Amino acid sequence: CAGRTFCAGADISEFGKPPVPPSLADVIAALEASPMPVVAAIHGTALGGGLELALGAHYRVAVPSAKLGLPEIKLGIFPGGGGTQRLPRLTGVETALDMILTGAPIDAETALSRGIIDRIAGAASLNADAVAFAREIAERRPLLRVRDREDRIAADRGRPELFEAARKAHARKYRGFEAWLKAIEAVRGAVDLSFDEGLANERRLFEDILNGTQAKAQRYAFFAERAAAKVGDIPADTPVLPVKSVGIIGAGTMGGGIAMNFLNAGIPVTIVETSQAALDRGLGIIRGNYEASARKGRIGPADVEARMGLLTGTLDFGALKDPDLVIEAVFENMALKKEIFARLDAVARPGAILASNTSYLDIDEIAAGTGRPEHLLGLHFFSPANVMRLLEVVRGRKTAKPVIATAMALARTIGKVAVLTGVCYGFVGNRMLAARQREAKKLILEGAMPWDVDRVLTDFGLPMGPFAMSDLAGLDIGWSAETSNPAEIRDALCEMGRRGQKTKAGYYDYDDKRNATPSAVVEAVILAASERAGIARRAIPDAEILERLVYPMINEGAKILEEGIVARASDIDVVWLNGYGWPVYRGGPMFYANTVGLPAILARLKAFEAERGADFKPAALLERLAAEGKGFAL
Numbered sequence: 001c002a003g004r005t006f007c008a009g010a011d012i013s014e015f016g017k018p019p020v021p022p023s024l025a026d027v028i029a030a031l032e033a034s035p036m037p038v039v040a041a042i043h044g045t046a047l048g049g050g051l052e053l054a055l056g057a058h059y060r061v062a063v064p065s066a067k068l069g070l071p072e073i074k075l076g077i078f079p080g081g082g083g084t085q086r087l088p089r090l091t092g093v094e095t096a097l098d099m100i101l102t103g104a105p106i107d108a109e110t111a112l113s114r115g116i117i118d119r120i121a122g123a124a125s126l127n128a129d130a131v132a133f134a135r136e137i138a139e140r141r142p143l144l145r146v147r148d149r150e151d152r153i154a155a156d157r158g159r160p161e162l163f164e165a166a167r168k169a170h171a172r173k174y175r176g177f178e179a180w181l182k183a184i185e186a187v188r189g190a191v192d193l194s195f196d197e198g199l200a201n202e203r204r205l206f207e208d209i210l211n212g213t214q215a216k217a218q219r220y221a222f223f224a225e226r227a228a229a230k231v232g233d234i235p236a237d238t239p240v241l242p243v244k245s246v247g248i249i250g251a252g253t254m255g256g257g258i259a260m261n262f263l264n265a266g267i268p269v270t271i272v273e274t275s276q277a278a279l280d281r282g283l284g285i286i287r288g289n290y291e292a293s294a295r296k297g298r299i300g301p302a303d304v305e306a307r308m309g310l311l312t313g314t315l316d317f318g319a320l321k322d323p324d325l326v327i328e329a330v331f332e333n334m335a336l337k338k339e340i341f342a343r344l345d346a347v348a349r350p351g352a353i354l355a356s357n358t359s360y361l362d363i364d365e366i367a368a369g370t371g372r373p374e375h376l377l378g379l380h381f382f383s384p385a386n387v388m389r390l391l392e393v394v395r396g397r398k399t400a401k402p403v404i405a406t407a408m409a410l411a412r413t414i415g416k417v418a419v420l421t422g423v424c425y426g427f428v429g430n431r432m433l434a435a436r437q438r439e440a441k442k443l444i445l446e447g448a449m450p451w452d453v454d455r456v457l458t459d460f461g462l463p464m465g466p467f468a469m470s471d472l473a474g475l476d477i478g479w480s481a482e483t484s485n486p487a488e489i490r491d492a493l494c495e496m497g498r499r500g501q502k503t504k505a506g507y508y509d510y511d512d513k514r515n516a517t518p519s520a521v522v523e524a525v526i527l528a529a530s531e532r533a534g535i536a537r538r539a540i541p542d543a544e545i546l547e548r549l550v551y552p553m554i555n556e557g558a559k560i561l562e563e564g565i566v567a568r569a570s571d572i573d574v575v576w577l578n579g580y581g582w583p584v585y586r587g588g589p590m591f592y593a594n595t596v597g598l599p600a601i602l603a604r605l606k607a608f609e610a611e612r613g614a615d616f617k618p619a620a621l622l623e624r625l626a627a628e629g630k631g632f633a634l
Helices: 024-032 049-056 071-075 083-091 093-102 108-113 126-137 161-170 179-192 195-210 213-228 253-264 276-295 301-309 317-321 334-347 363-368 401-413 429-446 450-460 466-473 489-495 520-532 542-562 569-579 589-596 598-612 620-627
Strands: 039-042 045-047 059-062 067-069 246-249 269-272 311-314 325-328 353-356 376-381 390-394 417-421 508-510 516-518
Touching (some): 039 049, 049 083, 059 108, 059 126, 071 093, 071 179, 195 213, 213 417, 246 253, 253 269, 253 276, 253 376, 269 276, 269 317, 325 334, 334 363, 353 401, 390 401, 390 569, 429 466, 429 489, 429 520, 466 508, 516 520, 542 569, 542 589, 542 620, 589 598, 598 620
Parallel strands (some): 045 067, 246 269, 246 325, 325 353, 353 376
């Protein structure tokens, strides 16, 4: 092949459309049936259908830098061009299942050791080396077709434990997903059936899921993430400002996590704190995180020192005069933030970008206290900031276009998925989360328990429910004894010393390994709160719990679109997929709304509004789209 890659696989934008011949299977069959030996000379990547194509050749050679893999599982499908039948014949079942179920690419050396390729060619002499290899094997007969190989799979026949082991190994990761089980079934067909029967079985299983909701959702998520990087009113040639150094105010959990993103990308960071103890603690946590990664083999010991070598900690606020970008990461208090930015405005060099990591607060109000509002924006990282992929880039009313372009480009540099939002309380993710939290609190007063609410959401596919999440974060975040209201369940628990996992007691009780169990103490607190409020408790069906938690989020998303806070509905889904653990096989709240149907959601919101008040009042956009028989434009 030519260009940067051998073949990166199918054009996924064609999935779900009428097929246009020849099919990949037909092309591979013709290649495999060639009376002359065929050698695939692989440079760049051979992924998905590209690797399946190469497996149709009689032999394969690759340059050392080549990458080979079957990543289809990440799109809610599995190899459908014979990959589940040919790969096990070269590698054996165990290795084939690992490659198919992880979707991770391998390098040429690994591919050679696994029997996928036959020789490694020179990086600059691929064609010549491939031709030389072809001359060596030109007279070999019969032709060595992968489909005829039996030596590797013969040893796997009668070993069902191989497939059971794969199920156990991936069950937690793929909870709720469909494609991985179909993939295992297809690979099993390579062992138990003839090649042609196995190929037909693979095709049947593949077509079962190709046009299913999960595969559509995962393909949608793939394109939504790429669409989020495009800002309609900022031309592609907008100049990007250089960011060769970064300053961070605050060495706490967020500040340290944010710093690691830049250190990982080789960008020097200066962290400023107000006390030596806080600074030492923050720097120690960063080093500890890197050393833990080194122990797990994710980075080398030299990488730890290289990254720490780019980090400077100081108590001198004046050290922020040089960085190209300064990010504030302090306590969520508007007065404090305005004070910090007034100081920063006096210190930072002209042209520097000033950013707040605020989760909720008004960026325009913060910017108004500086003499450079055009250079100020929000960069809302999600905790833990060195792990979570999402970055909400918050555009102020006066933020300059080059500053936005720089922030969006910088997100890619540090491995983040950026979504541009406008200014509103909570931006996208936390604004919608607030609607869910409001209903969760009501539900436990009306008759559900925290573990009922959490279970419904985890059954839906989220990694954690709202009450387990509160325990993980700490119930005392934002709580103080001076302003505590014991009528509030959270406040009452904090007053009892139940602060979450860290105290082994929150909404749940925890053992030494932080395993959660429902708490009789909490149940008593909730029952007493319901009684004080005069609420007659009732059994609440799971279906109602799910609707009460998710439909208000969708409604809030519609309001966000009405207000122009984001450019497209898919941006909202990117936020929830990358920042809050929304299951990718459900596509995000707005995609999910379309699968349910907006008229059905509107009807339930109106019923809840009639029963429970204005919190459920439908957004005008939702009413209009439902009346027009449309969904959200994704």
